[in-house]
Amino acid sequence: MLDFLEMGPFILIYLTVLVFILGLLIGSFLNVCIYRIPLGQNIAISRSHCMKCGHVLQWYELVPLFSWLIQGGKCRKCKEKISIQYPLVELGNALAWMAVLFVWGFRPVTILYCMCASVMIVISVIDERTKEINLGLNLFIGALGIARVVMDYRNWSYYIIGMLAVSIPFLIIVIVSKERAMGLGDVYLMAAAGLLLGWKHVLLATVLGCALGSVIHIIRMKVSKKGKELAFGPYLCLGIYLTILFGEPILKWYISFLVQK
Numbered sequence: 001m002l003d004f005l006e007m008g009p010f011i012l013i014y015l016t017v018l019v020f021i022l023g024l025l026i027g028s029f030l031n032v033c034i035y036r037i038p039l040g041q042n043i044a045i046s047r048s049h050c051m052k053c054g055h056v057l058q059w060y061e062l063v064p065l066f067s068w069l070i071q072g073g074k075c076r077k078c079k080e081k082i083s084i085q086y087p088l089v090e091l092g093n094a095l096a097w098m099a100v101l102f103v104w105g106f107r108p109v110t111i112l113y114c115m116c117a118s119v120m121i122v123i124s125v126i127d128e129r130t131k132e133i134n135l136g137l138n139l140f141i142g143a144l145g146i147a148r149v150v151m152d153y154r155n156w157s158y159y160i161i162g163m164l165a166v167s168i169p170f171l172i173i174v175i176v177s178k179e180r181a182m183g184l185g186d187v188y189l190m191a192a193a194g195l196l197l198g199w200k201h202v203l204l205a206t207v208l209g210c211a212l213g214s215v216i217h218i219i220r221m222k223v224s225k226k227g228k229e230l231a232f233g234p235y236l237c238l239g240i241y242l243t244i245l246f247g248e249p250i251l252k253w254y255i256s257f258l259v260q261k
């Protein structure tokens with residue numbers, strides 16, 4: 001008979017595979033959100049269908065990643081091309097979850113961070129397309145933040161200050177620039193993320209987001225020769241996600257660096 005220690009790695013691998021598959025399935029749901037939220041459609045009721053011919057998708061056409069691959073990225077009925085965004089969001093979500101699981105392990109906070117990553121995928125794709133960040137999505141991250149405060153209630157002030165640390169300066173920028181530099185959606189996003197991460201972490205997320213945003217945006221402008229208008233949300237989300245993964249070691253290194261001086 002296997003004892004617990006011997007079974008340990010197998011259970012771990014089994015659970016990891018399970019999380020990956022769940023990540024693909026939730027990724028599939030994120031695609032529905034990405035398509036329907038900007039149109040103001042209900043994300044739960046009607047069944048998924050081909051955007052062109054209206055063909056209602058059967059269960060075997062809704063298997064994340066694999067359906068798209070097997071069908072060669074086309075609708076089975078009308079052969080209309082299905083955007084590569086669908087499998088990319090599914091795989092992206094599963095991989096984003098894997099990385100969080102790898103860093104944080106099987107702990108309650110992992111669930112919060114995975115859910116935050118998923119919501120940020122939806123925010124990023126919609127913001128990139130429409131330049132709007134849906135309030136409901138920001139409120140969802142805010143709810144994750146409240147759960148974080150409850151879990152770590154002894155350090156509640158760290159998170160409450162986090163909620164204000166970036167959102168207040170951003171709000172001032174929004175008012176002064178009359179929403180040209182950034183939008184209220186960015187303010188709410190950083191308030192919600194600040195509540196989830198705490199103040200040092202949300203400051204780091206903002207620095208990372210702004211730095212990556214300016215570098216990537218300049219490259220993209222040169223490559224695509226497109227307009228200057230910047231959807232800020234995706235870069236802020238990237239900063240938040242990187243802080244979830246690497247915030248602890250970066251902050252530790254930075255503080256030890258300050259102490260040495």
Ligand SMILES: [Zn+2]
Nearest residue numbers: 050053075078
């Ligand atoms: Zn079709």
